[in-house]
Amino acid sequence: MRITEGSAMARTAPTSMRLDPEVKAALERAAKDDMRSVSSLVEKILVEWLRANGHLKG
Template sequence: MVRTAPLGFRVEPEVKDALTRAAADDDRSVSSLVERILKAWLQDRGYLPEPGADTGKSGEVSS
């Protein structure tokens, strides 16, 4: 199993309730859903490479 870094943060109760419902509908944990959402957001904005993207030694996506 891959080691992950813990991350804690606070959200409003209605946001947590919505995440809990969405995670259950997608048959995953809230943590897994939040990680998926964050990865997509970071990839869309170029902070993380897209899956399968060719990366160089620096970790930057090559064009």
């Protein structure tokens, strides 16, 4: 779950995916370098891509 303003926990929808082991390892390294969880990094990447491609407003 993501912490939002005021420390309230936002509800998020659980999801799962299969990744190539090399991609997963790179994602884990990138998340560690960015001091965030893999889940948080995946959400950040997806939101940025969706916004950049007009699929998500914001």
